[in-house]
């Protein structure tokens with residue numbers, strides 16, 4: 001071929017490529033479409049959307065392009081609509097919930113949506129049969145009606161936490177998460193000693209599912225590298241299998257204990273007693289997953305606001321004093337309980353304002369559209385991710401004047417747009433935008449509200465929360481940063497130092513005494529239960545066997561619906577060997 005021909009061909013190819021690029025550019029930046037930052041063909045805005053503190057960049061764009069309460073952007077072909085106004089979130093995620101309640105796939109998890117029947121992660125599932133039956137079951141376990149059962153667990157764990165803070169205050173971040181984890185392990189398996197592993201496991205999943213986690217969540221094509229060259233997939237296989245095996249070992253352990261009549265009340269027992277027959281849960285694998293996921297989801301979600309409570313109180317000693325005064329007046333020296341809640345509006349206002357000021361799921365959780373739609377004249381294609389940007393909702397100056405600052409009075413004084421009466425009931429965190437929207441709204445609102453009231457109230461009763469003196473720098477305190485956190489889907493402040501000063505020696509001794517008493521009482525009750533069970537004095541519970549003649553410790557796993565079995569689900573034989581069967 002002559003040089004001239006080659007040159008002409010090259011020019012033609014480059015010309016075609018440029019024309020194609022311009023065509024895609026025009027389509028992506030259609031002046032009649034939704035506003036948003038200028039999109040670059042194929043990559044969208046992946047080049048300038050930081051993985052860290054992503055919500056701040058989304059908010060920056062919201063201030064520029066979000067005058068209608070939403071704007072569009074793209075990342076490596078994935079279409080996003082960022083919702084920045086609560087009214088638009090209501091329209092799209094509540095009024096049009098039927099269209100907009102699916103979830104986007106998370107690349108670095110196997111079958112995160114349970115499209116292929118893995119049935120593992122309720123909050124991440126697509127809007128499918130597994131999600132709907134698991135949501136129904138989970139809802140039944142944590143509705144108000146069953147709350148009465150778990151209040152005792154919260155009081156118990158708060159007392160343990162106060163004692164741990166007195167004895168080892170510097171370890172407060174770990175003991176705070178451990179408290180939240182112990183509450184969930186106790187409720188789920190009647191065993192708070194499982195908390196350490198459960199927290200580790202929750203952290204593993206949280207990291208794996210977050211854009212700031214493995215790089216394969218952002219550079220998704222890397223996930224498809226062959227197994228041998230793919231460290232991300234191999235690591236996830238290990239994490240996933242261990243987590244599932246652990247959940248199943250817990251589940252089977254409860255069933256075996258029930259068979260011996262030695263299992264006290266907990267959600268797993270409740271399931272095996274009642275729901276394994278009545279609900280449409282397919283078998284042990286699904287049951288252990290839905291119950292295990294429930295335990296896991298209540299750890300970092302609650303630990304986040306609790307950590308930020310410490311920050312709020314350190315920065316606002318005047319509000320800390322107001323909370324303490326309120327508790328002292330209402331409770332007359334004893335620890336606050338949930339029955340005191342109607343008379344503790346200042347405590348509730350400070351908790352709610354902490355969650356507004358420092359939301360712990362600042363980006364919100366994405367929904368995905370299931371069909372093409374038109375909203376206010378704008379076309380929204382099927383498969384678009386709708387991100388309800390909580391950071392923007394909670395910084396709306398019309399609803400929250402002076403949004404960057406901590407103002408609990410916005411919930412307590414007439415004249416503020418958010419003020420609501422009666423103060424015996426309001427403020428309440430239930431229904432906050434932070435808990436999401438429509439059919440996917442969080443199922444843990446009551447549990448969170450109760451746990452925060454008990455834990456924050458107990459802290460105020462026992463301690464003055466203060467900055468800590470820096471011995472290396474006399475006259476100075478260790479800094480408590482306001483804006484340093486991780487960037488996972490559920491965030492928490494970076495490690496910092498602070499002081500937990502008991503309000504008096506008498507209060508300190510009282511807190512230690514209360515814990516000793518509670519611990520001894522718990523040990524006695526557990527021992528009495530076992531003695532009664534072993535002597536045949538506890539009525540035996542009818543335990544449904546996994547199949548006729550199948551021992552209670554054997555696992556049943558339904559057939560996985562799709563050929564992608566290997567990628568989707570853990571193999572039964574491997575599970576059985578992992579749980580030692």
Ligand code: HEM
Nearest residue numbers: 123297298301302365434435436437440441442443444448
């Ligand atoms: C401050 C604490 C919490 C916050 C901020 C929070 C936030 C959220 C958000 C944003 C969603 C997604 C909503 C949506 O897609 O529109 C969600 C879902 C969910 N939350 Fe929470 N949550 C908290 C505590 C809890 C607790 C303590 C539990 C249970 C023990 C829980 C259980 C769930 C479940 C099961 C879902 C999945 C619902 C579904 O996909 O249908 N959450 N939560």
